[in-house]
Structure formats: structure tokens, C-alpha cells
């Protein structure tokens with residue numbers, strides 16, 4: 287089976303490419319390097335021991351998208367390409383809506399035209415908005431607090447409507463919790479441009495001495511130690527969930543939603559302490575005010591993915607902290 291991976295040079299996409307190849311799938315990566323580097327492709331090739339087909343493409347370009355489908359004999363699509371910074375989306379909503387919605391429409395239209403029926407879409411736990419009840423289950427109400435989140439929720443709605451109108455279409459929406467960690471080779475991992483927004487890349491830059499200390503956004507939340515609690519998931523576990531989702535779409539029509547998380551919440555201080563212990567590096571930090579838009583706690587009920595995809599997260603927080611540092615110190 288030949289799988290198109292949009293955004294396949296990115297942090298999550300590069301790990302999915304590796305896992306798909308490990309399972310014998312043929313992979314085509316389409317990416318415009320808007321938040322990734324061409325060197326990642328060589329690293330993926332090194333890990334899998336062969337050259338993966340690559341196309342530099344912007345999926346908001348309909349002509350280019352159709353051309354790729356025309357020439358490539360694609361059997362299924364994993365659609366990850368998109369802008370993904372919450373804060374930036376509040377400053378640049380037009381770019382976020384255009385990029386994230388138009389690319390999905392172009393891909394869905396190309397799939398219809400070229401009779402490609404299987405799609406796995408990269409969604410986010412952000413679509414649960416401010417959780418009223420925990421753990422989060424797929425059927426719970428959705429809402430968003432920022433344009434990035436709305437693009438994920440709108441794409442979910444668009445794909446739901448398309449799958450209703452096209453009963454042979456098979457779609458899986460994967461709601462990711464907080465991916466951290468890196469491939470055990472240390473070759474691929476998360477390497478954002480500029481000052482990181484997310485916790486783990488910030489911690490690794492403090493560990494490297496590039497940034498002086500971590501700012502912990504609030505210690506007055508109603509959590510066990512007052513800091514925010516999230517469901518951190520190893521990116522390799524997350525990537526394996528996509529392989530299971532591809533197997534699922536091959537054999538099921540219609541649309542299904544799955545949480546990809548561990549079901550366990552860790553606080554910011556848990557992460558800092560575990561990172562320090564596993565890697566033997568002190569992470570200096572200061573407590574600052576809460577970050578706008580943050581929720582106290584967010585973690586998944588991943589039982590639906592276990593029952594229907596046969597997927598569970600197997601890596602520990604120690605694995606996540608060790609692998610994040612192993613990548614960061616070499617890159």
C-alpha cells in the first residue's frame with residue numbers, strides 16, 4: 287500500500303514515516319518545509335535504510351495537489367500538514383484558516399477525483415476546549431479557544447460531512463494529546479524554530495544552556511502540585527497509532543474518532559523532575575503567571591483506541607524524557 291503523508295517532514299510526520307516503512311508500507315512524503323528542514327528526509331532514509339519518495343508541495347495549491355494524485359497511485363492519505371502554534375494563530379487567523387482548511391479541502395477533493403478512499407486526519411485534544419469532565423472521551427462536547435483549535439474542529443466537521451455524502455469513504459480522526467520524546471536513534475525529533483512554545487523543547491534548550499531557565503506558567507491550579515497537568519505521549523507510540531489507524535480504514539467505511547493519549551496526567555513539575563533525574567541535568571526554573579488559554583488539567587480516556595484499533599501507548603515518562611534529550615543534545 288502506498289501512503290501519502292502530508293507534512294511528513296515534520297516532528298510527528300517523520301516518526302510516522304519510519305513506523306509505516308517498518309511495517310512494509312510504501313510512503314510518499316509531501317511537505318513545503320514551512321516548519322521543518324530538508325535534512326530530516328536524509329535522516330528518515332538513514333533510519334529506514336532506503337530512499338523515501340518526496341515531493342516539495344504546498345497543499346493549499348490545488349493544481350499541485352491534483353498533479354501529485356494524478357501521477358502517484360496513492361492508496362491512502364495521512365493528512366498532517368498544517369500550521370500548529372496556538373499563540374501565532376490568534377495573531378494570524380486568516381493564514382491559519384486559509385492554510386489548514388484549504389489544504390484539507392484540496393486533499394479531500396483530489397481523493398474523490400482519483401478514487402482514494404482512506405484518510406487518517408491529524409486532530410488534537412484542543413477540540414475538547416475547557417474540559418468539564420475528565421478523562422476526555424471521544425463523545426464529549428467540543429469547543430475551542432483559539433483559531434488553531436477551530437481549524438482542527440472545522441476540519442473534523444468537513445471530513446464528517448464528506449464521509450456522510452460518500453459512504454465508501456473511510457476516515458479516522460486522531461485526537462493527539464501532548465506528544466514529546468523522539469526516535470531512539472536520536473536522528474529525528476522536535477526542533478522548533480525560534481523560542482519554543484511547548485514545554486519539552488523549552489526544557490531541552492534550558493538543558494543545553496541556550497535558554498537560562500524554564501518559566502512555569504502558574505503553580506496555583508487545582509492540581510496535585512499547582513502546575514498544569516497534561517497527557518504526555520511518546521511520539522513513537524503516537525506514530526504507531528497511525529499505522530493502526532491505516533489498518534482500520536482499510537477495513538471499515540465511515541468515520542471514527544480516536545483519542546491518542548496514555549490516560550495518565552503529569553504536572554509540569556513531574557516533567558521537570560523526571561527529566562532532571564533521567565538525564566542527570568538540573569533544570570533551573572521560576573514560577574511565573576498563568577499563560578492565557580491554558581487549562582488546569584487535560585488527559586485522555588484512550589480505551590476506544592485500545593478496543594477498536596488494538597493500540598496502546600507503551601513508553602514511560604522516563605523514556606520520553608531520555609529520548610527527548612538524546613535527540614536535543616545531538617541536534
Ligand code: UFG
Pocket residue numbers: 370372410411412435462463464483484485486488500501502503504513514515516554577580584
Ligand atoms: N508550560 C510551561 N512553560 C513553558 C511551556 C509550557 O509551564 O514554557 C506548561 C503549560 O502551561 C502547560 C504544559 O506546560 O501546563 C504543557 O504546555 P505545552 O505548550 O507543551 O502544551 P499544551 O498542552 O498547551 O498544548 C498542546 C499542543 C497544542 C494542542 C494542545 C492540545 O501544543 O497544539 O496540546 O491539548 F492544541
